[in-house]
Amino acid sequence: MTETVISSAKREVRIGFEQPFVIIGERINPTGRKILAEEMKNGDYSRVESDALAQVAAGATVLDVNAGIPLADEPRILAEAIQLVQSITDVPLSIDSSIVAALEAGLAVYQGKPLLNSVTGEGERLEVVLPLVKKYDCAVVAISNDEAGISENPDDRFVVAKKIIERAADYGIHYSNIVVDPLVMPVGAVNSAGRQVTHLVKRLRDELKVNTTCGASNFSFGIPNRKGMDAHFLSMAIGAGMTSAITNPLHEEVMQGIMAANVVMGHDMNCSRWLKRYRQPPAEGEGTGGEGRGGRRRRRRGGE
């Protein structure tokens, strides 16, 4: 079974079919966060620090770091943010930028083997990012769009992913270092969006043997109760074989979905992480949490 191994100086994380789901914390990203953008631009990384610590405390095992601030010196800021985050946590990082110079600046200062985020199937991007992946011997997120944009046909997106993996092989990059994002469509616009994900994750796993990731919250774009939907979309995607996601571990519903999915997949031995998170101290006047919450035994067999 394919495993994608990434690391910091001190810790290794394995993304894989037989591993607990890998949560890549998405918060360190100034897009849409004006205050954070302004601070990062001015060299103030206090919020980056607190976001890093909070996400790790909430259960992220990898952190995405993005410094996409318009008109700012993104390569420098991204490198500084990565150094700061690596100085206070030991989780591996995802180095996230649309600017190749920023990716390279991040790679240059990174300690360990990071996840590079991302390459697409666009020819130009392939030919500049894949050499970096090879040079730094890192892993990379491969997003299944190309010059033609994002196809609504999942099998077209599969073909793009296959092309990226083949081109990477030409550079001597093993498919275990490629984590494919099959691209999640908003279900409010594309009714088959969920089935597309199941279908693609299965094909990517069975035919290309690769790990997968996604930005789960795209699925619920435009519909109400997004966190509730995100949580179930994610647990179902995990059931279908998805092995990581870039998401917000501070959302309790989403974390609950991921943790439940680990239990259902048999990836939380003796339910120990579930118990640690949800077992309540017994001295609360209502017994243990285990029996107190909806804890009635199934009754339909009771008469037998």
Added chain:
Amino acid sequence: MTETVISSAKREVRIGFEQPFVIIGERINPTGRKILAEEMKNGDYSRVESDALAQVAAGATVLDVNAGIPLADEPRILAEAIQLVQSITDVPLSIDSSIVAALEAGLAVYQGKPLLNSVTGEGERLEVVLPLVKKYDCAVVAISNDEAGISENPDDRFVVAKKIIERAADYGIHYSNIVVDPLVMPVGAVNSAGRQVTHLVKRLRDELKVNTTCGASNFSFGIPNRKGMDAHFLSMAIGAGMTSAITNPLHEEVMQGIMAANVVMGHDMNCSRWLKRYRQPPAEGEGTGGEGRGGRRRRRRGGE
């Protein structure tokens, strides 16, 4: 694709691979409910009535009716409860008893085509229940245990299910009238319980072409935050191909999981039922529910 059709006098419900998940409301069951048991024994069906109406309002499309009260005249009580429920709702019913005379009393008064709950792989039970299924041309829940009890090996349980279906065929009962319960183990005791369900649902669907049901809450027996686990276990089971469950539609988390799963499976066209349930009126001072809850667009692409 196999469809199990059940009905009341006025309404038909289809359990099937391409249908929204069928929620069989479990509440009308005196096991473990002393007050209800006492009332039913004394001919007071007011709580049966309110449980029926509440479950239908909450989204149950079938109601299970059980009258298993020790030392009571179960056939009479079950028949009366069924007549009462059929007089106030038009959802089809599941006639639930471990006593064959009660099943027959229920069948005798039922209007439409019910789901009989249940037959097992035990020889004696097979030979008395299957003739009833044939005589009344109803559907039946087949529970995959036999004289040897419940095997911890899921493939043994598959063999029991196959035996029931073959024996039913001998009686002229089509497999589309059999809904198999593969038996859900408590994950706190059997770490592979979730994978067993996925594995069995797939085998039952691919090899025997049958619909499936379960008592979902068995999965979470003995662990904390049961409703949270039940909700994700169910959505993941639906993702794996489960087509119905006997559960409590009054549990909001469980209902949310089922409704989200219908969206992910493409069985809630235009997300219309999800929207109906979760869309909030816009005049609440924070925009529509759709945008107000966690409604930030995925940011990682923002810089591109």
